[in-house]
């Protein structure tokens with residue numbers, strides 16, 4: 001994509017990544033893609049704000065060259081050290097050997113560890129201002145949004161906030177880079193939520209602290225390093241992040257995530273009956289087969305819903321392993337304080353129910369119902385399952 005003028009002297013020069021299957025080696029983006037948004041400021045001093053993953057080095061250099069010769073770079077602002085934003089730093093330094101890196105003090109050692117860069121590094125103070133004539137940058141440390149060294153950079157004359165991971169999302173850019181040009185904002189909002197739940201959810205308080213810190217700062221454009229740039233409604237993505245971070249503090253929305261796994265379809269028969277009960281209660285429900293759906297997508301739902309229904313059989317005396325994996329991911333992201341009900345089939349002895357109780361304790365979830373049944377469900381069991389779904393949904397109100 002060509003460089004895009006964001007504000008006078010400020011250009012988006014990002015690149016799309018449609019070839020990586022797993023973001024961070026973990027989260028699927030095969031069909032969604034991701035963008036590594038980077039920016040240049042073309043004034044008396046030439047600045048690059050954030051960069052890209054190493055596999056996109058040539059594309060990023062071509063993008064910079066659309067605005068100025070990359071060899072002319074005076075500064076590279078490193079808001080965040082994760083290699084999706086820094087993978088090309090050594091290449092950039094070979095091209096612009098006198099460039100100065102601007103980062104937080106926490107990033108200095110990381111620069112050495114990742115890229116053996118130890119000279120021409122300036123650690124900025126929180127709130128420090130750098131005059132670039134005619135532009136001016138102000139640096140705001142934002143630890144744990146997403147790593148401890150993270151900062152946000154604010155261009156004061158044009159009111160552009162370069163927020164890096166904060167306010168970002170999965171989803172390659174589809175021609176349009178701004179919210180007001182985008183015909184599918186729901187895609188980017190959904191992918192921003194998935195990104196939040198996968199990448200940032202562990203750090204709700206730092207997110208809220210960073211948002212508080214920005215409260216008095218007028219922002220015309222939120223320019224994150226992944227996903228859409230927000231210039232028509234810059235407040236929209238900030239409010240969404242604030243809402244999502246608050247789920248971890250004040251609790252999520254009313255709703256049910258129904259997770260199931262099944263070996264021969266017996267637990268699955270119960271799923272349909274339980275879901276019918278939830279629907280009868282008028283409660284929204286997302287249903288995921290954990291054998292096929294990656295935890296990345298499940299995290300988004302559980303993150304936003306107050307209730308979790310789990311249907312999974314016993315497997316060799318323990319919980320069906322794909323379900324245990326999902327619960328482990330939820331535990332790693334500390335998605336706590338949900339209501340839980342469990343049902344599942346067993347062959348010769350139970351065991352899943354015991355493990356579910358252990359997971360509930362670990363996750364600080366309230367286990368309100370736990371039901372193991374032998375073999376396949378009877379018609380009486382299916383009636384009971386429908387009632388279980390209804391009662392559980394009602395209990396969330």
Ligand code: FEO
Pocket residue numbers: 080082084085146147164165225226
């Ligand atoms: Fe986009 Fe934490 O890296």
